[in-house]
Amino acid sequence: MTFINESDLIERFKKGDPSAFEAILLRHQDRIYNLCRYMLQDPEDAQDAAQDIFLKAYRGLKDFRPDSALYTWLYRIAVNTCLDYMRKLRREAIKREPFTEDLESDEPFPELLYESAEIHDFIQLAFQKLPEKLRAAIVLREIEELSYEEIAEVLHTSLGTVKSRISRAREQLRHVLKGNGKFLEQNRLSNRLTGKGKKT
């Protein structure tokens, strides 16, 4: 399979080739959906949001300027769409775990979770406790593995703000992790067994 340059795809789309958008969609759908899952938690909400994101991308792609990478542009649409969804969901007061703004919340995780949850369940719940902007920053850093500069571009903010948000997000997640001694021990044991305990 030949790799088609992304700028070529964009040019083809601008000239009216619909298969170019399909190629872009197939190339980026996983990372955008993954971001939505971590931001919104619910699979259906994530899918709805991801659909909206690609609809917005389709409408905006003709004006896209290649001075930034396409994926950072898509991430920017994705984060803004997810933040809109989170506000809308909060307004509608859907019965779900509330997105708390209480930075010092010490509400414990259910005891059952300590014993039975998979790691990603724990991570999802921990992320859910983060305020929206911190969540966006830490998901882009830890899950999507973007650099600080890329995150600043996506969030349309300064490098200093990105550093601060990631630091605060980690501090809060550390607080959650620390409050879960059993899980921490399990994580350390798991790290030793899988060799992931080495510093990266």
Next chain:
Amino acid sequence: MKCKHARKMISQYMDGELGLDEKKDFDLHIQSCASCREGLEEIGDLHRLLAFAKRFPAPYGFATRVLANLEEKEGSRFRRLLSIRPLFLRVAQVAMVLVVMTVGITSGNLLLAERTDLIGQTAVQETFSLDLFQATPPDSIGGIYNTLMRPSHEK
């Protein structure tokens, strides 16, 4: 370096985002401060924990649904995009249709002229009846078949 400042630098230290001088100061502080060392270790645990975080691929059929949604919401614009072809192809298509039509009409006229000449010879040029048509004209497939199948002594 004070602990408050060092705490803020832990995250950037983890990501390799500190400058050389900052990193040197931070390392010095960490060596002498058990509390910050513990903080660094915990952030490290968190970082390693997040390495386990599941990646969610887009659900099966997601792209198809997006394209269907686009067609529904963008309607004619999307269909118009789908129907866009290069200009030379569109011109070639029209030219091909015109050529086929011209050849058809011309050959039809020639055949009719040939028939009317024959009919003229038998003085029924003005008449146009079913008698003009043979069931198997000699140059039709049926006529050729009959010629071929006719016993050789009849030819």
